[in-house]
Amino acid sequence: MSKYKKPKKQDLEMNLLSQINPNAAGIDIGADRHWVSVPAGRDEENIRSFACFTADLYAMAEWLKQCGVDTVAMESTGVYWIPVFQILESRGFDVKLVNAHYVKTVPGRKTDVLDCQWLQQLHTYGLLSGSFRPEDQICKLRSYIRQRDNLIKSACVHVQRMQKALTQMNIQLHRVISDITGTTGLSIIRAIVSGEQNPIKLATLKDGRIKASLEEIAASLTGDYRPELVFILEQELQLYEFYQTQIQKCDTQIEQCLASFTDKVDVEKKPLAKPKRRGKKQPGNAPQFDLRTHLYRISGVDFTAVDGLGALTVLVLLSEVGLDPTRFPTVKHFTSWLGLCPGSRVTGGKVKSSKTRPVASRAATAFRMAAQTLCRSHSALGAYYRRMQSRMGAPKAITATAHKLARIFYRLWTSGEHYTDPGIDVYEQQYRDRILKNLKIKAQAFGLELIPISTPTECVS
Incomplete structure (x- = not known):
């Protein structure tokens, strides 16, 4: 720990504002040192710097306690803030992580010392809002989910490399089967790396569900089996299988983490309804345990009843937003946080832009992907997506449908009700009635x- 020599006295008081948080501190997070500012008069030196080691972080917490601080605002990029946040939160401080974008344009304040002073002053007068962070148990689940997503992305890289090696050998297996990592594709690839090059024998490994004939598969497997490419194919196959093993281990940890959550509904007394989409194939990256029941038990709501929201999508959403809907006072707060609602850039009484705010949110991405799956859905949401697509194009239709999905999710999240799809016919009738109502209003205006x-029949009669 090192002390900073107090600078010349500057006028940092805002006399026109009342102090909302008189016991506030500001921290400017760095890679190797953290600068902390407490209210004047709490210590001989109200600005100190602490190293990034754990012992120094605990010393920081002790110093803040001695100075009578009860709430802290910190500014950071990257992940340097996480250890500081967790240690201070465990010591009873009200910690707020501030978006650096909100305070980066302050003129004349470009040093770490002045940054922590400015954060402390703004937080004292209640001018900072903290970023959303769910409870610790949800953070643990979120870490597993994000690690699982990283493993899936890494496995996809090796699938692409396997496909490249097959193409270089002119093995057109992907032309006759839909997925080279399915049962048939992996069986054939494993046989190739084991030394089998006879197209007829390789074709006999096809699964009975494959529609392509033996002759078509054999023709696609006739190629130039170069030794170096077979070697590359073998290594990429081993790496892909290794990542699949790691994904299974991650699924085990996720299941154990979900089992530790408190039940919000008794599954035995109030069992989960059967899925309405029967016979639909599960995604290839779906966990191998009953994820839907776990989600229903810990949330009390069957979110999968909403078209487009599968169990894996709901798992991602709950791991990002948590189980406490009170963190978002209204549905408008929720959709604004997701960046799915229209923007409101108004200057001089004129609307400059109504584009959605750019937000890097995994939850918003999950809603957008769910909306994209509704393009062929025979539901009210599917009809809504196609209606928006015909008017605004696919990108804006995805955003509009994701916004509607987020509103439905929030309503179920807060009320605990069961979702019932009104159906495509009801939606089309409502749309027709709305158009007729608007036409009548316009006609009356003229x-x-x-x-x-x-009808033609009436005309004839």
Whole structure:
């Protein structure tokens, strides 16, 4: 720990504002040192710097306690803030992580010392809002989910390399089967790396569900089996299988973590309804345990009843937003945090832009991917997506549908109700009634009246 010599006295008081947090401190997080500022008069030196080692972080917490601090605001990028946040939170401090974008444009304050002073002053007058961070148990689940996502992405890289090696050998296996990492594809690839090059024998390894004939598969497996490419294929296969093993281990940890959550509903007394989408193939990266029941037990709501929200998508959403909906006072707060609602850039009474705010959110990405799956859905949400797509194009339709999904999710999240799809016919009728209502209003504005056209049968009679 090192002390900073107190600078010349500057006028940092905002006389026109009242102090909301008189016991506030500000921390500017760095890679190797953290600068901390406490209110003047709490210590001989109200600005100190601490190293990034754990012992120094505990010393920081002790010094803040001695100075009578009860709330802390910190500014950081990357992941340097996490140890500081967790240690201070465990010591009873109210910690707020501030988005660096909100305070980066302050003129004349470009040093670590002045940054921590500025954070402390802004937090004293209640001008900073902390970033959302769920409870610790959800953070643990979120770490497992994000690690699982990283493993899946790494495995996909090796799938692409296997496909490249097959293409270089002119083995067109992907032309006759939909997935080279399925049962048939992996069986054939394992046989190739084991030394088998006879197309007829390789084709006999196909699964009975494959529609392509033996002759078509054999023709696709006739290629130039160069030794160096077979070697590359073998290594990429081993790496892919290694990542699959790691994903299974991660799934075990996720299941154990979900089992530790408190039950919000008794599954035996109030069992989960059967899924309405029967016979639909599970995603290839889906966990091998009953994930849907776990999610229903800990949340009390069957989110998978909403079209587009699968069990894996709901798992990602709950791991990002948590189980406490009170952190978002209204649905508008929730959709704004996701960056799915229209923006409101108004200057001089004129709307400059209504584009959605750019947000790096895994939850928003999950809602967008769920919305994209509704393009062929025979549901009200599917009809809504196609209606928006015809008006605004696919990208904006995805955002609009993701916004609607987020609103439905929030309603179920807060009320605990069961979702019932009104159906595509009900949605189309509501849309037709809305159009007729607007046309009648326009006609009345011009002193006109809408008259239904008689059917051809009535005209003939």
